[in-house]
Amino acid sequence: MLGLRRYFANSFTAGCYSSMGPGKKRGEDAYLITSDMLSVADGVGGxxxxxxxxxxxxxxxxxxxxxxxxxxKSERSSTKILTEAAKKCTNIGSSTCSLILLHPIIGSLDTLNIGDSGFFIYRKIDKAYKLIDKSKEILHGFNFPFQLGTDGDKVDSAWTKIIQVQDKDVIIMYSDGLSDNLYEETVREIVNKECADEVNVENTAKKLGEKAYEICQSTNYISPFAKAASIAYGQRYMGGKPDDIILLLLLWLI
Known part of the structure; x- marks a missing residue:
């Protein structure tokens, strides 16, 4: 019975960082964390x-x-849940959405992404955290993500994937306020620095969020957003992207 108990013990501990873009009076990002599910939605500012x-x-x-x-519960899947949830929305507006369902028995993630929110998954290999999987952005074009809502896109257009996780994997879910300002390599460097001995989810989330907020105010740094804009428009852009930032950091435990 000891092995069976261990098999049913999958869980996670989570930390969260949230900030509004510089000068804003109201944020547009939303998120949820339950015992077996997490999600991030970025309301479209337009x-x-x-x-x-x-x-x-x-x-x-x-x-x-x-x-x-x-x-x-009996037909639980990221696609079905998001499809039904989107149908029930009555507010005018739209948002991107990244959704992860946690399977507490077999240790897998049912993941979905529509737009430019997303997630990274890191695993400690040879004493260092390495990126083992990540979401895929779904875009119509530069700075024009797929989005659910009024006159928006269908859930069927989302990217989906089932991902197997292991004990002590670190999952970072974010709105594009993080990914437009921090390269994945920078995220990984911070994770390795802050989690070298043990993972403090709140502190690591705070460090990542603060770094993204610092870059979003920069005028002379070639951020991921500035790099993408330069490619899209054929001229050089500099600086970060002032935006709301939401990130959820989870430590998977088995």
């Missing part, structure tokens, strides 16, 4: 031009995901 608060759709989507998952 709706403010029509007098609409982008955060309302993003938070409604998170609530609907939580409510839907509670009644869909």
């Amino acid at each position: 709706w403010t031009l029509q007098g609409i608060d982008p955060s309302k759709y993003a938070w409604e989507l998170m609530k609907n995901i939580t409510d839907t998952e509670k009644v869909m």
Whole structure:
């Protein structure tokens, strides 16, 4: 029975960092963390031009995901849950969405990504954390992510993948406020520095978020967003991308 108990003991501990873009009075990102699910939604800021608060759709989507998952235990999948949750949204607006369902028995992740939020998964190999998997961005073009909501895209257009995880894997889920300002190599360097001896999820999330916020205010750093803009428009751009930042950092435990 000892092995069976161990088999059912999959769980995680989580930390969170959240900040609004410089000068903003209201954030547009939303997130959820439950015992077996996490998600990030980035409300599309363009709706403010029509007098609409982008955060309302993003938070409604998170609530609907939580409510839907509670009644869909027997047919639980990221695609089905998000499809039903999006159908129930009544607010005008749109958002990207990254969703991970945690399977507590077999230690796997049912992952989905639509737009430019996403996740990284790191594993300690030979005393250093290495990237073992990550989400794929789904974009119509530069700075134009796929999005759910009013006149938006379908859940069927999302990228999905089942990923097997191991004891002490580190999962970082984020809105594009992180990925537009920090290269994955920088994220990995911070994870290795902060988690060299043991993983403090709150402290590591804080360090990553603070670094992303620092870069988002920079005017002379070639951030991932500046690099992509330079390629898209054929001229040189510098600096970070001022934006809301949400990141969830999980330590998977078996």
